[in-house]
Amino acid sequence: MRKALVIGVAVGIYGVSFGVLAVAAGVSVWQAVGLSALVFAGGSQFAAVGVIAAGGAPLTAVAGGLLLNSRMAAFGLALAPVLGGSVPTRMLAAHLLIDESSAMALAEDDPRAARRAFWLTGVSVFVCWNAATLFGALAGSLIGDPEAIGLDAAFPAGFLALLGPLLTDRAARASALAGALIALALLPFTPAGVPILAASAGVLGGLLARRAA
Amino acid sequence: MSWAAILALAAGTFLLKGVGPLLAGGRTMPPGLDRLVRLLPPALLAALVAVQTFGDGRELVLDGRAVGVAAGAVAVLLRAPFIVVVLVAMAAAAGWRALT
Numbered sequence: 001m002r003k004a005l006v007i008g009v010a011v012g013i014y015g016v017s018f019g020v021l022a023v024a025a026g027v028s029v030w031q032a033v034g035l036s037a038l039v040f041a042g043g044s045q046f047a048a049v050g051v052i053a054a055g056g057a058p059l060t061a062v063a064g065g066l067l068l069n070s071r072m073a074a075f076g077l078a079l080a081p082v083l084g085g086s087v088p089t090r091m092l093a094a095h096l097l098i099d100e101s102s103a104m105a106l107a108e109d110d111p112r113a114a115r116r117a118f119w120l121t122g123v124s125v126f127v128c129w130n131a132a133t134l135f136g137a138l139a140g141s142l143i144g145d146p147e148a149i150g151l152d153a154a155f156p157a158g159f160l161a162l163l164g165p166l167l168t169d170r171a172a173r174a175s176a177l178a179g180a181l182i183a184l185a186l187l188p189f190t191p192a193g194v195p196i197l198a199a200s201a202g203v204l205g206g207l208l209a210r211r212a213a
Numbered sequence: 214m215s216w217a218a219i220l221a222l223a224a225g226t227f228l229l230k231g232v233g234p235l236l237a238g239g240r241t242m243p244p245g246l247d248r249l250v251r252l253l254p255p256a257l258l259a260a261l262v263a264v265q266t267f268g269d270g271r272e273l274v275l276d277g278r279a280v281g282v283a284a285g286a287v288a289v290l291l292r293a294p295f296i297v298v299v300l301v302a303m304a305a306a307a308g309w310r311a312l313t
Contacts, residue, residue, distance in 0.1 A: 003295075010296035013303070027214045034216070038223035041230075043261060048214070048222060054270075058218035066225045071261075074253040076233020081247075084239020093238070094231035099258065106254055150306030153281025156265035157302030160282060163258040164289040172255045179256030180263035187264060188271050195264055202256030203249060 001120060007100055008124030010158060011042070012132035017151035018045055019136020020143050025053035029137040036133040040126060041098055044068045046155070047192055067193025074200065075102035082115045096122030103162035170213055171206040178205025277313075281306030 015036065022032035027049055035045045044065035051061035076083070076097055082105060083093045101122035108114040136143065146152060167173045179202025183195035190198070242250065266282045267273045284305035288298040 007295050010299045013299060031214055031216065031219060034219050035222070038219065039226050041226050044222065044226060048218075052214050058215055061214070062218050062222045062225070065222045066229070069226045069229050071253075071257040072226070072230040073232040074250065074257060076230060077237060077242075078233070078250045078254055080233040080237035081239070081241050083234040087235075090234040090238045091231070093234040094227060097230040097234065099261075102254060103258065106251070147277070148307060148310065150277065150281055150303035150308075150310070153278045153285070153302040153306035154299045156262045156278060156282050157285030158295070158299050159258050159262045159265070160285055160289055161295045161298035163255060163262060166255045166258070171252060175252040176255040176259035180259040183260035184263050184267060184273065187268050187273060196257060196260050199256050199260030200253055202260070203252040206252040206256070207249070
């Protein structure tokens with residue numbers, strides 16, 4: 001319970017930076033909040049706003065965001081056994097399925113604990129992410145340059161904190177290392193989102209490590 | 214940014230998020246497939262960390278973010294709570310930029 005709340009608050013930090021950047025890119029306050037409430041997938045929101053800020057076409061922004069979010073299908077499959085229930089329940093689970101709720105649930109061995117971690121984290125992050133987006137969008141000019149206070153490092157560091165507890169065995173560590181290397185190798189040559197999608201092949205590294213063990 | 218683009222991104226994202234819960238929710242998977250699928254999140258999260266730390270558009274750069282994430286990595290190794298990891302990374306990146 002406490003863990004889920006703390007993650008919500010921490011994610012709120014980069015929710016503020018999303019609000020600030022969105023408005024700076026020329027997205028309206030309500031559109032920034034609309035993105036956070038309806039899309040609810042931070043990485044793709046930053047990517048889409050980044051494309052708009054750079055003068056890119058809306059279609060490019062949508063395509064890039066969706067490529068980035070393709071990992072949600074993988075997270076959903078990994079969590080499928082603990083995300084049962086009625087259709088409306090599963091639809092709500094789908095909307096709350098994000099990196100944070102997935103990683104917290106996957107770090108639990110017991111299915112009941114995993115389900116609890118998923119819902120608590122999902123709800124907590126949803127509330128904080130949206131409140132923080134609104135705050136950032138409204139107070140953007142007061143906060144000034146997000147980079148000066150290190151907000152751009154908050155996002156990758158948060159993912160690293162989610163990744164840490166998943167690296168429990170050799171296969172997981174090899175998979176992570178391979179995924180990171182694939183993404184970096186492709187980044188200069190492919191459109192945004194493709195490096196992350198291609199990083200799925202990192203599981204091959206994990207399988208090799210498992211066979212070697 | 215148009216609302217049409219926002220709604221398109223929202224609808225597409227919902228479909229991607231729904232693959233697991235809506236198509237396979239509550240079902241147990243064959244152990245082999247389950248082990249394979251469980252290797253995906255580490256690969257994808259690590260890729261996100263790498264891209265967001267070193268990526269700038271289509272260029273690889275070394276800047277304050279790398280300093281911040283390195284400090285965050287030490288915090289992760291020391292099993293610091295999530296928010297501490299994030300704050301340590303921010304402080305290190307901000308400090309580095311203030312000094313350079």
